[in-house]
Amino acid sequence: MPPRPVFYISDRTGITVETLGHSLLSQFESLAYTETIVPFVDNDEKLEACIVRIEAAAQASGQRPLLFVTLVNREHQARLAACDALMVDFFRTFLGVLENELEISPGQRMGHTHGVRDPGQYDARMDTLNYALRTDDGSGAQQYDSADLIIVGVSRSGKTPTCLYLALQFGIRAANYPITEEDLEHLRLPPTLVSHRSRLFGLLIDADRLHRIRSQRLPDSRYASLAQCRYELRQLQALFQREGIPWLDSTSMSVEEIATGILHASGRRR
Amino acid sequence: MPPRPVFYISDRTGITVETLGHSLLSQFESLAYTETIVPFVDNDEKLEACIVRIEAAAQASGQRPLLFVTLVNREHQARLAACDALMVDFFRTFLGVLENELEISPGQRMGHTHGVRDPGQYDARMDTLNYALRTDDGSGAQQYDSADLIIVGVSRSGKTPTCLYLALQFGIRAANYPITEEDLEHLRLPPTLVSHRSRLFGLLIDADRLHRIRSQRLPDSRYASLAQCRYELRQLQALFQREGIPWLDSTSMSVEEIATGILHASGRRR
Numbered sequence: 001m002p003p004r005p006v007f008y009i010s011d012r013t014g015i016t017v018e019t020l021g022h023s024l025l026s027q028f029e030s031l032a033y034t035e036t037i038v039p040f041v042d043n044d045e046k047l048e049a050c051i052v053r054i055e056a057a058a059q060a061s062g063q064r065p066l067l068f069v070t071l072v073n074r075e076h077q078a079r080l081a082a083c084d085a086l087m088v089d090f091f092r093t094f095l096g097v098l099e100n101e102l103e104i105s106p107g108q109r110m111g112h113t114h115g116v117r118d119p120g121q122y123d124a125r126m127d128t129l130n131y132a133l134r135t136d137d138g139s140g141a142q143q144y145d146s147a148d149l150i151i152v153g154v155s156r157s158g159k160t161p162t163c164l165y166l167a168l169q170f171g172i173r174a175a176n177y178p179i180t181e182e183d184l185e186h187l188r189l190p191p192t193l194v195s196h197r198s199r200l201f202g203l204l205i206d207a208d209r210l211h212r213i214r215s216q217r218l219p220d221s222r223y224a225s226l227a228q229c230r231y232e233l234r235q236l237q238a239l240f241q242r243e244g245i246p247w248l249d250s251t252s253m254s255v256e257e258i259a260t261g262i263l264h265a266s267g268r269r270r
Numbered sequence: 271m272p273p274r275p276v277f278y279i280s281d282r283t284g285i286t287v288e289t290l291g292h293s294l295l296s297q298f299e300s301l302a303y304t305e306t307i308v309p310f311v312d313n314d315e316k317l318e319a320c321i322v323r324i325e326a327a328a329q330a331s332g333q334r335p336l337l338f339v340t341l342v343n344r345e346h347q348a349r350l351a352a353c354d355a356l357m358v359d360f361f362r363t364f365l366g367v368l369e370n371e372l373e374i375s376p377g378q379r380m381g382h383t384h385g386v387r388d389p390g391q392y393d394a395r396m397d398t399l400n401y402a403l404r405t406d407d408g409s410g411a412q413q414y415d416s417a418d419l420i421i422v423g424v425s426r427s428g429k430t431p432t433c434l435y436l437a438l439q440f441g442i443r444a445a446n447y448p449i450t451e452e453d454l455e456h457l458r459l460p461p462t463l464v465s466h467r468s469r470l471f472g473l474l475i476d477a478d479r480l481h482r483i484r485s486q487r488l489p490d491s492r493y494a495s496l497a498q499c500r501y502e503l504r505q506l507q508a509l510f511q512r513e514g515i516p517w518l519d520s521t522s523m524s525v526e527e528i529a530t531g532i533l534h535a536s537g538r539r540r
Contacts, residue, residue, distance in 0.1 A: 097356070098295075126431060260283035268370070
């Protein structure tokens with residue numbers, strides 16, 4: 001059987017509808033499908049062009065397409081619903097339910113899901129991102145007083161992407177600081193961090209995984225050896241325990257999960 | 271009337287369910303509500319703790335809570351559905367519809383929405399992020415041969431966040447290069463970029479907005495003056511046109527929208 005055509009259709013970026021569609025489809029492991037993302041469908045021409053693609057895919061595959069849709073425009077929803085396809089409409093399905101519950105009529109604003117609600121918010125996010133870049137890998141410690149969080153861990157444990165994601169997604173001012181072998185040997189907090197203890201959050205990672213990551217950078221080095229990775233991580237965990245620093249193990253987590261997990265565990269508002 | 275309690279409940283990060291809930295609620299402009307995000311609800315204890323919070327919020331506000339939910343566990347879905355609250359369940363609502371259409375029974379895997387599907391994919395994303403950091407603001411030009419995209423624009427037009435987001439969200443290797451005043455005066459492409467013309471993508475921005483952004487950095491400078499911003503942007507647009515470089519205007523767009531818009535306009539796969 002040829003793969004089923006799947007379309008993710010949005011009047012904005014399509015990031016949310018794609019994520020949600022993936023999540024639903026991941027429940028049907030044996031399903032073979034091809035994916036097409038159609039973002040920015042915000043006028044009649046783009047909608048008609050999208051319908052042409054849907055019909056062509058149906059014809060070529062001989063299979064009824066699946067449409068995952070977040071469109072605010074009701075005429076556009078209706079046009080798509082009239083296609084010979086299964087439509088999963090994340091907005092239309094629930095707006096009526098909410099309208100009944102809230103006893104308010106919904107407006108029809110284009111989804112501001114990932115839009116700039118106000119420039120001040122955008123500027124604030126750029127400010128947090130610049131902060132993360134300035135305070136990456138132990139730099140800019142004189143700016144730690146304004147940090148929401150300081151992420152600590154050994155080299156290559158995922159500190160930088162975590163901080164950038166915390167800034168971009170959540171507007172959190174997150175610095176990061178590498179714990180060196182010397183600090184680990186003496187099981188001591190680097191002096192720079194002592195007065196910022198309450199902002200610290202630790203990252204641990206499985207030694208095998210760290211060994212593989214470091215080996216890509218410096219193969220066959222002492223730095224990348226499994227023994228060295230094990231030693232550093234064991235000492236680091238002991239240090240976190242001794243100093244009462246909260247931490248999480250990032251081994252099987254994506255950047256989104258690490259960032260969300262840190263906010264959740266540290267009680268920071270997102 | 272006290273604000274309505276709104277809960278976003280997920281067995282993973284809650285990023286998707288919060289985005290979608292926001293989008294739906296933004297259609298009801300006059301609604302006053304308080305928001306609580308409850309991520310990582312992946313066992314019975316966490317679910318029961320979440321229900322306690324929902325009931326407390328209902329009692330305190332005297333209002334029926336709204337629950338936006340993405341939980342894979344069906345017993346957990348059912349427990350929540352039994353609360354005295356309006357539940358918008360993005361998974362359960364559509365799984366039955368999909369099951370009928372596909373004639374496959376769904377599994378019950380925890381949502382891998384933002385999880386690490388395989389470590390290879392995670393490594394690839396870290397690799398693209400490191401690439402973006404190494405090739406930020408004109409650095410690392412000797413690595414341009416492996417760029418998917420090189421974002422060009424004037425200072426403070428949003429190149430860096432765009433590249434980081436392209437890397438983190440889409441695994442795209444994006445470098446960025448600042449076009450200087452001297453290049454703009456001569457309406458010429460910087461020599462470094464000439465052999466990479468097909469990878470270039472331009473960013474424009476409204477002159478007033480650029481003036482405000484630059485003024486935060488260097489108030490009352492020639493660099494930040496409205497006249498200078500206007501001049502640079504006019505010349506830049508002329509350069510893009512002359513060299514056939516695709517571009518978009520990022521003024522009223524969020525980082526997500528800029529990144530998605532670039533992929534869409536340049537035909538790059540996400």
